[in-house]
Amino acid sequence: GFFATNQALKSCQKVRRSSKDSCRYSGRAQEAGTARKRMRVLLTAFVSALAFCPLLGIGHALNLGVVLLATAAGSTPLSPRKSRKARAPKPPSGGGKNASHTAPEESFVANTTATTKRFTGPKTAARLALALLQGCVLAPRSCAYTFRSVVSSVKKKLGREGVILNEEGVDDFITVYGGGNGPDATTWDDVVGAPAAVSELRRILRVAGAADASQKARRAGATPPRNVLLAGPPGTGKTLIARAAAAQLDAPLLVASAAEIVKGKYAGVGVERVRTLFAAARRVAARSTGRLAVVFIDELDSCGRVRGGDASAVGADHDNTLNQLLVEMDGFGVRDASNPDVVVLAATNRRDMLDPALTRRGRFDRVVEMAAPDRDGREALFEHYVGKQRSAFLAREITFTKDSTEVSCQALDNTTLRVFKPVKAAGLRTKATLFTNNTARLDARDLEAIIARAQGRRAQRKSGVEDVSFDVSYEGGSSIENDTDLASTLADLSPGLVGADVAAVVNDAALAALDKDQNYATRDDYLRALEDAILGIPTHPDGASPKPDHRIAVHEAGHAVSSFFLEHVDEATRASVRPRSGGSLGVTMFGAGDANNLRRAELRDRVVMMLSGKAAEAHLLGDASTGAADDVRRAAVLAEAIVKTYGLSQDGAVFTSWIDEYGKRHAIGGEEADQAVRAELAEAEARALQLVKDHESIIRALADALVEHETLDAAALRAVIVPV
Secondary structure, eight states, X not given: OHHHHHHHHHHHHHHHHHHHHHHHHHHHHHHHHHHHHHHHHHHHHHHHHHTTHHHHOHHHHHHHHHHHHHHHHHHSOSSOOOOOOXXXXXXXXXXXXXXXXXXXXXXXXXXXXXXXXXXXXXXXXXXXXHHHHHHHHHOHHHHHHHHHHHHHHHHHHTTSSSOSSOOTTOOTTXXXXXXXXXXXOOOGGGOXXXXXXXXXXXXXXXXXXXXXXXHHHHHHTOOOOOOEEEEOOTTSSHHHHHHHHHHXXXXXXXXXXXXXXXXXXXXXXXXXXXXXXXXXXXXXXHHSTTSEEXXXXXXXXXXXXXXXXXXXXXXHHHHHHHHHHHHHHHOTTTTOTTSOEEEEEEEESXXXXXXXXXXXXXXXOEEEEOOOOOHHHHHHHHXXXXXXXXXXXHOEEEEEEETTEEEEEEEETTTEEEEEESGGGTTOXXXXXXXXXSEEEEEHHHHHHHHHHHHTSOOOOOOSEEEEEEEEEEOOOOOOOOOTTHHHHHHHTOTXXXXXXXXXXXXXXXXXXXXXXXXXXXXXXXXXXXXXXXXXXXXXXXXXXXXXXHHHHHHHXXXXXXXXXXXXXXXXXXXXXXXXXXXXXXXXXXXXXXXXXXXXXHHHHHHHHHHHHHHHHHHHHSSOOGGGHHHHHHHHHHHHIIIIISOOBTTBTTSEEEEOTTSOEEEEOTHHHHHHHHHHHHHHHHHHHHHHHXXXXXXXXXXXXXXXXXXXXXXXXXXXXXXX
């Protein structure tokens, strides 16, 4: 009996140990399963945030993912919650060996499952909101910036604002414009003052953008040119000509700044942005009608300068950005016939800084020089901008309603409508036919583009024409003076000005007219605006300036009179004795034009004219003043150039100087050359003094007129100097 009892006890102990091991194994298995569930929850939260990448952008989506990850980690316990010791459950009535009891491991599993389920409940949402609120309290500026950035990103992706042509997947540093003849297209008629550059670029694009270009090139065994570099000083219209080129090709235009490409806190940003730019261009080109897109990179020298100049990490990253640009423009498989065509236009005013690998043929097939306009180019620019101003003055303003959207336009020449309201569509232009019954006929595609832009949605494809009824809100100006030679006069007085300068001068004249309650700018407004642009604004406003200095009037009268009596100098067109912010006490303007090949007699007469103001002071007032310092300096520079640069002195080319390619200056003549320069100046000053003596009375009369009126134009000068 004892043996049987002992065996029974041992069997009972084995059963208990087996049961205990089984409980431990079951607990470890449950813990592993719970950990896997928690990892799935965390990864689900993170991946859900990354799913917003197309809408929010990678940066905002990663930030949201980190927040959700941290919140999920805080909401899901890393260790199972310990259950309280529960009293042993009472067996059901009847007890016995078949009674049911709840095991501890079952309680653990139930508790963990409930904790996992609570992750998706309102408590987690509250914790997430609390975490975001805490972040906003700790960093309100960053929170507000992030919120505005997220909203802006969402609006851009939904086509509400920001981009001109709504393209999904186009990054913020790229602006996409629709090509072709739409209401926002720029034509070659808008590119004025650079006929040579326009002609060259149009010739290139006729070959590169023709529908049968690949067929003709294949049969001729040639490769059509593709990439063009626009090089020239600022303000010559490089961006404008790029938009006109995209319109000619009827292709979308992607605009990016080279400075924006290389901007970034981390290494590799420039490389990624170059890759993104060309990937977006190929994607947009694949969707376009001709499988063609145009990429315009402004200020190319920011990312295209010569490599190897900086051995730092920043220099290495810049070199990598340039390397990626080289690969994208002419790398392996770039010009494969199966790929969409991408034409690259780039602009720079520092061509000397560009890397040779970037400017070689094959990457940029052509270089178009955008030089400052000559006299004819400036005249065309003034005619263009002055004509636009006067067309705006004469234009009617009409209003029509389409799809519950009210649109207000200027009817320019009764053939072109320019939208100015609503603001989202301001600046769009479209051709229209206006009828006497207050009905306008527009191209249906252009009208839909205007309404879509105003409503912030994607334009639908439409064709044909559409008639809309309009109301006239402003009848326009009645009449305007016909000044036929205004543009010619302004062009003569503005050597060296570029297109942007001309536009600014014309705009300043219109603003000055508004200040005087005039309806439009007059000839005097344009001349004064040009004067202010070249010499600086007057130090005293109109009507508040002190009485002009008589000495300054005599000085300017000497310049003006000499220009009428010297054979090889253009007549003065404007004289003023108003002090200006640029340091000038008076000014005499001449129609110098753009003479590039001057003879010796012309150069010597110019030196005489420069010294005539000093001679007038010395003869009429007894002595000269420091006001002639700039005239003396410019006369000495020109006299030295006559002797040492042009070789036009009495002794010919025996005196000369030059600077070689290494910057070293060479000179021939030495003291004898300096003596020849002094002789030129002495002869010019003697001629100026004799001219003043011969026309003393005219100089006195002109000086009195300048003191009285401050400023005299060409007609007033001629009336005093050459009376009828």
